[in-house]
Amino acid sequence: MSAATATQAAPRTADEPLLRVEHLTMRFGGLVAIDDVSFEAKPEQITAIIGPNGAGKTTVFNCLTGFYKPTVGRLTLAAPHGRFLLEQIDGFRIAQRAKVARTFQNIRLFPGMSVLENLIVAQHNKLMRASGFSVTALLGLGGYRQAERRAVELAKHWLEKVDLVDSADKPAGGLPYGGQRRLEIARAMCTEPVILCLDEPAAGLNAHESAELNELLLWIRAEHKIGILLIEHDMSVVMEISDHIVVLDYGRKIADGTPEQIRKDPAVIRAYLGEEEDEALPSEVARDLGLPKK
């Protein structure tokens, strides 16, 4: 598919979703990881994708971010800078062209580089464009120096936001776990995305760190007015900060609604319980779904 077809210049309309996923299907040989899933994510909203292990959550992210080519489906990103059909863009160009950023379930920083360097490397695309892909940049000519200064300023801004200024020169791999998670988010934000896809950002965090993560994500949504897609097992995070929740089970969408609607949805309770609806709900399932104690 040509670049022109994958990108449509038409500006987004006021009530258009930021992301529209239509009939997404992903097969691996005989295994159907995602089965005809459709949902929308609105701009300036946090949309959570939840579901039991193996439900297909990360596969949705892998399709959106170009790691997988969907078997079937349309993925329309209506961004302020243009409308993109993500399934038709070469995977490695999605981050740069459509401005889709992500973090990973298993942290993927450059552990031997400093915290600051991780944030500068994230801006590689911008810096390369400013260099004109030529040797003039190495000589300090053209707009490269200015772009480099801006990259450092942006990195510093995010270091402050995620409370890592004191660790700027330390190797990223030496940060405590919570710090590495925050650095991943900062690195993704340094690419100035229109949508931020977070794959289990609260995994391994303690209650205090989870609460700080909630604050950070709410701040990003309010301040940067971008959409956030969130895969998360920690229901204290999901129920507290999500505007909208999509629930997957065995690759199918089983529910879609506000946290209030999802909490009460019998299909969701059944999926988490893995048993009949009229069974007593074990306390840990009730807690995960944020249901009141009986």
Ligand SMILES: Nc1ncnc2c1ncn2[C@@H]1O[C@H](COP(=O)(O)OP(=O)(O)OP(=O)(O)O)[C@@H](O)[C@H]1O
């Ligand atoms: N590259 C692949 N090849 C084959 N099967 C895959 C591949 N990627 C994912 N799957 C399968 O697709 C299904 C969905 O996996 P996925 O990782 O998307 O689930 P998930 O909801 O993110 O799970 P978890 O909560 O455990 O991370 C699983 O059965 C998984 O084994």
